Amino acid sequence: MSLRIVVDVTEPSFPGAVAPQRRTTVDSLGLRLNLLEWGDPEASPLVLTHGMWDHARSFAVFAPLLADRFRVIAVDARGHGDSAWAGAYSWFTDVLDVINVLRWVGRPAVLVGHSKGGGQATDAARAVPELVTKLVSIDGFGPPSLIDEQPLPVRFAEFLDQRRRQVQRGTWRPYASLDDLVERRRAQNPRLSRDWLRYLAFHGARVESDGWRWKADPLMAHAIGPWRPEWIGPSYATLRVPMLAITGSESDTWGPLPEPVLAERLQRVPQLARCTIRGAGHFVHIECPAETAQAVLDFVRS
Amino acid sequence: MHILHGRVALALHELSRRDGPALLLLHALFGSSADWGEAAATWPGAVFALDFAGHGESESVLGGAYCPEMLAGDADAALAHIGVAAIAGAGVGAYVALLLAGARRDRIPAALLLPGDGLAGGGPLPDFDREFPSFTVGARAPGECDPMVQALDRDVRPVEYAEPFARAAQRLLLVEDGTPRPPWWEAARHGPSATVIHTDVSAALQHLGATQITDH
Numbered sequence: 001m002s003l004r005i006v007v008d009v010t011e012p013s014f015p016g017a018v019a020p021q022r023r024t025t026v027d028s029l030g031l032r033l034n035l036l037e038w039g040d041p042e043a044s045p046l047v048l049t050h051g052m053w054d055h056a057r058s059f060a061v062f063a064p065l066l067a068d069r070f071r072v073i074a075v076d077a078r079g080h081g082d083s084a085w086a087g088a089y090s091w092f093t094d095v096l097d098v099i100n101v102l103r104w105v106g107r108p109a110v111l112v113g114h115s116k117g118g119g120q121a122t123d124a125a126r127a128v129p130e131l132v133t134k135l136v137s138i139d140g141f142g143p144p145s146l147i148d149e150q151p152l153p154v155r156f157a158e159f160l161d162q163r164r165r166q167v168q169r170g171t172w173r174p175y176a177s178l179d180d181l182v183e184r185r186r187a188q189n190p191r192l193s194r195d196w197l198r199y200l201a202f203h204g205a206r207v208e209s210d211g212w213r214w215k216a217d218p219l220m221a222h223a224i225g226p227w228r229p230e231w232i233g234p235s236y237a238t239l240r241v242p243m244l245a246i247t248g249s250e251s252d253t254w255g256p257l258p259e260p261v262l263a264e265r266l267q268r269v270p271q272l273a274r275c276t277i278r279g280a281g282h283f284v285h286i287e288c289p290a291e292t293a294q295a296v297l298d299f300v301r302s
Numbered sequence: 303m304h305i306l307h308g309r310v311a312l313a314l315h316e317l318s319r320r321d322g323p324a325l326l327l328l329h330a331l332f333g334s335s336a337d338w339g340e341a342a343a344t345w346p347g348a349v350f351a352l353d354f355a356g357h358g359e360s361e362s363v364l365g366g367a368y369c370p371e372m373l374a375g376d377a378d379a380a381l382a383h384i385g386v387a388a389i390a391g392a393g394v395g396a397y398v399a400l401l402l403a404g405a406r407r408d409r410i411p412a413a414l415l416l417p418g419d420g421l422a423g424g425g426p427l428p429d430f431d432r433e434f435p436s437f438t439v440g441a442r443a444p445g446e447c448d449p450m451v452q453a454l455d456r457d458v459r460p461v462e463y464a465e466p467f468a469r470a471a472q473r474l475l476l477v478e479d480g481t482p483r484p485p486w487w488e489a490a491r492h493g494p495s496a497t498v499i500h501t502d503v504s505a506a507l508q509h510l511g512a513t514q515i516t517d518h
Contacts, residue, residue, distance in 0.1 A: 030365060078365055088309075088355075088365070090368070090453075092453055093450075095434055152463070153404040153466055156467075159405075160375060163307065163379075164379070219308060219309075223371075225457075226457075227458075235428070237430070
């Protein structure tokens with residue numbers, strides 16, 4: 001089979017998307033994390049953490065809207081974007097990465113995370129409140145209650161089978177063109193314009209000899225463990241910094257949680273502000289960057 | 303020999319090569335396959351001892367993500383090489399042995415659970431005040447464990463997580479000596495196939511071997 005590779009390597013542009021002004025790397029637990037920065041390096045810091053399968057360039061419109069006021073630092077999580085791939089993945093080490101970035105910044109920062117990055121930012125804020133002035137979680141409040149369709153040992157055996165298969169495979173299949181990746185990403189971001197999707201896919205993938213591949217590590221796809229969503233609410237009770245909880249009004253694949261579930265969790269946060277962005281789904285800051293940035297700026301000022 | 307789990311090369315030591323039922327030994331936290339010494343010298347079949355990732359002669363997990371589920375993957379990679387085998391685990395290895403005995407019940411006729419380092423983990427429920435310690439770790443020194451394996455001393459091990467594995471396991475032997483055992487162990491002890499024995503490690507392995515000869 002011959003695969004026609006379209007190597008259209010010109011960087012796509014998108015209105016409002018600004019390339020980072022600085023790039024740097026930080027070592028965390030022996031892994032190289034890639035950081036992108038916008039704004040005055042002397043300004044007060046604001047750290048951004050993205051969600052699962054996403055990357056720091058997904059903040060390319062949102063971050064510049066905060067950069068007049070802040071030194072904005074967007075982190076590629078391990079296994080994502082231009083950060084290194086790990087030997088294995090765990091929530092615990094992801095959170096330690098956020099803490100290590102905050103330590104590297106060295107001054108108390110506003111911490112803003114989306115989705116899984118929001119949950120990890122929340123755990124980091126709980127662990128090192130002295131390094132976080134305020135916390136913003138953008139639809140990062142965990143999954144709904146788990147419905148276990150199979151007995152745990154059966155699911156565990158499937159996890160082990162997937163681990164064995166991963167040894168043999170270990171990489172994504174190549175896509176013939178960037179447009180194929182755009183179509184793939186459109187499935188989870190149905191409200192985004194084609195140009196925006198193309199920008200996000202371009203920075204989330206790299207072109208290799210046999211085609212385009214996502215940068216994110218396929219090894220992250222499978223996980224199992226004792227963790228329960230019922231633990232999220234009680235964990236919020238130990239949060240010692242103010243939290244702004246941002247959700248979108250529109251239902252999509254990943255969110256938002258049904259309001260009673262969300263409210264039950266968030267009522268445990270000691271200092272809580274909430275904000276709903278009209279017309280946005282789970283990717284609130286990507287779909288409505290100006291409104292989301294304004295909500296963050298209002299919260300920081302309050 | 304070395305086997306691969308994900309991206310990590312693991313040392314699997316073949317301690318004895320007799321014909322008969324196979325045994326896989328899983329050491330405790332901060333330990334290695336060397337800890338077993340001559341304990342399995344009288345085992346009636348082949349004996350293998352695994353060094354978990356970050357321990358003994360096995361590679362570290364780049365970036366330090368250690369959890370019992372990944373260690374179960376280490377042991378499962380060893381089983382893929384060995385085939386059907388009884389397993390014996392100490393400390394965190396005992397917890398891994400329980401998970402594996404439940405998940406791979408068709409390939410594990412019996413599991414022996416022994417005390418040792420990393421037996422309790424972080425307890426049966428999350429402690430939201432001590433989940434994320436401010437530990438900074440250096441590189442792994444020659445002959446030492448990866449310092450990040452200390453994460454295996456703080457993962458949560460709920461009773462209701464352990465119970466279904468205890469119910470699914472073909473046969474569990476638990477070594478007790480009157481000292482306290484963590485809640486997950488109590489759940490394993492209440493499994494339908496569980497037997498409690500009061501012996502040292504060598505005698506416990508002889509007991510396990512005797513059950514395997516009978517079944518073989």
